[in-house]
Amino acid sequence: MAVSAFKKSTIVRTKFAVLRAGFRATELIAPRYGARLATSLWFKTPPSPAPSPLPPGGFAFEVTAMDGVVRGTYWGDGPVVYLVHGWGGRGDQFAEFVEPLRSTGHRVVMFDALSHGLSGPGPSGAAHAHGVEFGRALDAVAARFGPARAIVSHSMGAVPALLAMRDGWVGADRLVMISPMVELATYFDRFGEQVGFGPRIRRGMDAETKRRTGYPVDEFALARLASDLEPLPPTLVIHDRRDRRTSYEQSAAIVETWPEATLISTDGLGHLRILRAADVVHASVRHVLADVADSDNRADAIA
Structure with a gap:
C-alpha cells in the first residue's frame, strides 16, 4: 500500500x-x-464526488439546456428555492438543506450542472464545462419551476447564479452564497x-x-455582476475563515460594498463540510424566510 x-x-x-x-x-x-x-x-471538470443519500419524497426531473440533459430532484410545494452547486460538485451536496426548507413551505429544487453528476455534457463536450453552461442549466430549470424565492449557491456556483439573474434568465427575492468564488481572474x-x-x-x-x-473574464466576478443588478436582493454570505479553496477575505470585502449583505463567518468547517453544518443550514433558512435583522454589513460568527 x-x-x-x-x-x-x-x-x-x-x-x-x-x-x-x-x-x-x-x-x-x-x-x-x-x-x-x-x-x-x-474547464476540464474533476471527477464527481460520490453521491450523497437524498431525503425521501423527492421527484426526479430532466430538462434540456444548450442541447444537454440536466437532471435533478425536487421536493415539496410553494415558493421555489434553487440549490446551485460549485465546480466539480453535484446537487446532492445540499442534501441537509432539503427538509428544513421543505418543512417551511418551499419547493426545493437541486440539479447537477452540465458535465457534473448525473447530467450530460453541454457544448464544451464530455468532462468539460464553464460558468455560462452552469447559468444556462439554472435558466432551464427555472423555466420548468418558475421564479425563485431564493437561490442558495456554493463556491463557483455563486457566479453563474448571479450571471443568470443579471441577464434576466431567472429572478430571485433573496440570495445565499456559501464559500463563494468572488472572481474568476484571481484563480x-x-x-x-x-x-x-x-x-x-x-x-x-x-x-x-x-x-x-x-x-x-471580468464578467465572471460577483462585484461586476452585482453592479448591474438594481437593487441587489438581500444577500447572506457564509464563509469559513480557513477555507483553502475560495477566499474568505474576498467575501468579507465584497460584503462591505453591498448595502443589503450580511457575512456570517465560520471557523474550521472548510470548503465542503460547511454544507453539512446544522448552524449554516439554519442560518440559510432564516435568511430565506425573513429579513436579516441588522443586516447593514454586520458580521456574525458560527463556531
Missing part, C-alpha cells in the same frame, strides 16, 4: 513537472497554443503560478475564455 502510494505520488509529481516545462516553452514560442491548452485544462492568476505560464498565455486565456463562453 505504501509503495503504491509512493509510486502514484511520484507519477503525479513527474507529470506536473512536465506540464510546467511545457508551459514555460509555449510561453516563449507558441503562446496561443499554450493559452488554448491552459483554458482546456481549466486564473493562481493557475498560472501553479503550472508555470507567464503573461502571454495568461492574456491568451482571457481571449480564449471569451471565445468559448461569449463573455469576457
Whole structure:
C-alpha cells in the first residue's frame, strides 16, 4: 500500500513537472497554443464526488439546456428555492438543506450542472464545462419551476447564479452564497503560478475564455455582476475563515460594498463540510424566510 502510494505520488509529481516545462516553452514560442491548452485544462471538470443519500419524497426531473440533459430532484410545494452547486460538485451536496426548507413551505429544487453528476455534457463536450453552461442549466430549470424565492449557491456556483439573474434568465427575492468564488481572474492568476505560464498565455486565456463562453473574464466576478443588478436582493454570505479553496477575505470585502449583505463567518468547517453544518443550514433558512435583522454589513460568527 505504501509503495503504491509512493509510486502514484511520484507519477503525479513527474507529470506536473512536465506540464510546467511545457508551459514555460509555449510561453516563449507558441503562446496561443499554450493559452488554448491552459483554458482546456481549466474547464476540464474533476471527477464527481460520490453521491450523497437524498431525503425521501423527492421527484426526479430532466430538462434540456444548450442541447444537454440536466437532471435533478425536487421536493415539496410553494415558493421555489434553487440549490446551485460549485465546480466539480453535484446537487446532492445540499442534501441537509432539503427538509428544513421543505418543512417551511418551499419547493426545493437541486440539479447537477452540465458535465457534473448525473447530467450530460453541454457544448464544451464530455468532462468539460464553464460558468455560462452552469447559468444556462439554472435558466432551464427555472423555466420548468418558475421564479425563485431564493437561490442558495456554493463556491463557483455563486457566479453563474448571479450571471443568470443579471441577464434576466431567472429572478430571485433573496440570495445565499456559501464559500463563494468572488472572481474568476484571481484563480486564473493562481493557475498560472501553479503550472508555470507567464503573461502571454495568461492574456491568451482571457481571449480564449471569451471565445468559448461569449463573455469576457471580468464578467465572471460577483462585484461586476452585482453592479448591474438594481437593487441587489438581500444577500447572506457564509464563509469559513480557513477555507483553502475560495477566499474568505474576498467575501468579507465584497460584503462591505453591498448595502443589503450580511457575512456570517465560520471557523474550521472548510470548503465542503460547511454544507453539512446544522448552524449554516439554519442560518440559510432564516435568511430565506425573513429579513436579516441588522443586516447593514454586520458580521456574525458560527463556531
